[in-house]
Each structure stands twice: as structure tokens, then as C-alpha cells.
Amino acid sequence: MLVRCLYASRPAAALQGAGLDLILAQSRKNNPALGITGLLCVSDDLFVQVIEGGRDEVCELFNAIVRDDRHQNVRLLTYEEISERRFGNWTMGHVSIAKLNPALLLKYFKRVELDPFDCSGAATMALLGELVATASILNRAE
Structure with missing residues (x-):
């Protein structure tokens, strides 16, 4: 069974380029073996991530993120069973x-800022879907 999990969190410390590169490199190394796919949106004070895969794998990854000291204020925005990624x-x-x-x-938002803490998970997911449709996603950090 496939599931999709969307969450938001705040970085515990300002995220520098090397820190983000490390997170992306770890994800890209570990996720294929777990069947995990997804998208990470990041700024100096915000993480928004969607992860897809098997129920057990997604739940374990989300639980690891909640325990990760690089994150604070982790909030589950949506969790759903899906028929396709x-x-x-x-x-x-x-x-x-x-x-x-x-x-x-x-x-999608009431101001010109991505604030998943102050909107519906559906609005945030719609934004991410539009980013996919407009080819705004990078495979590597800039």
C-alpha cells in the first residue's frame, strides 16, 4: 500500500548550504532502497516536505524526522493512502x-509567503503539485 505524508517544520538552527546539501545527499542515498520518493521545500526558517512510499517506510521516516534534532515544531499536514505517486x-x-x-x-496562501502552519494541507499540496507541473523542482541543491 502506498501513502503520502506532508509535513512542515522549523529548522532548529539556520540551515547553511552545506547542511542542506547533506540532508539532500542522505535522502537521495537512502530513499531508493526504501522505495521513498518526495520533495523538500526549504528556506532559512522552514521545511515543507512530502514523502511517498510504502506505509511502514513512510511512517518510519516521518518518526525519524520528528526525532531529528535539526527539526522543531514538526506538524503533520496531510497523510493519505494513494493509488499512485x-x-x-x-x-x-x-x-x-x-x-x-x-x-x-x-x-494558494493569504500572503506572498509559504506558511503551511496557517493554511490547509490541501493548499500546500496543491502548490507542490503545481511546482511539479511547471518543472520547478531541482534534482540537486543549487
Whole structure:
């Protein structure tokens, strides 16, 4: 059974380029063996991540993220059983929140900022779906 999990968190410390590169490298190394795919959106003060895969693998990964001291205020936004993956092309795709089109943010959020803590999980998921549709996802950190 496939599931999709969307969560948001705050970095415990400011995330520098090397720190983000390490997170992405670990994900891209470990996720294929687990059948995990997904997308990570990141800024200096926000993580938004969607992970897809088998129920056990996704739950174990989410639990590890909750315990990871690089994250604080971890909030589950959506969790659902799915019939197919939406983010299957990425072992862990990456989006820089700072580079998002302001008009795209206003389409889903009340201000020109990605704030998953103050909107529905469906709105955040719709934004991520649109990023896939507009080819805004990077396979490696810039």
C-alpha cells in the first residue's frame, strides 16, 4: 500500500548550504532502497516536505524526522493512502522557497509567503503539485 505524508517544520538552527546539501545527499542515498520518493521545500526558517512510499517506510521516516534534532515544531499536514505517486520522479526533489513566484504563492496562501502552519494541507499540496507541473523542482541543491 502506498501513502503520502506532508509535513512542515522549523529548522532548529539556520540551515547553511552545506547542511542542506547533506540532508539532500542522505535522502537521495537512502530513499531508493526504501522505495521513498518526495520533495523538500526549504528556506532559512522552514521545511515543507512530502514523502511517498510504502506505509511502514513512510511512517518510519516521518518518526525519524520528528526525532531529528535539526527539526522543531514538526506538524503533520496531510497523510493519505494513494493509488499512485505524484512525486515519483525524485528520490528527493528540492525547491528553494525564496525562488517561488509570488503570484503562485498568492494563488494558494493569504500572503506572498509559504506558511503551511496557517493554511490547509490541501493548499500546500496543491502548490507542490503545481511546482511539479511547471518543472520547478531541482534534482540537486543549487
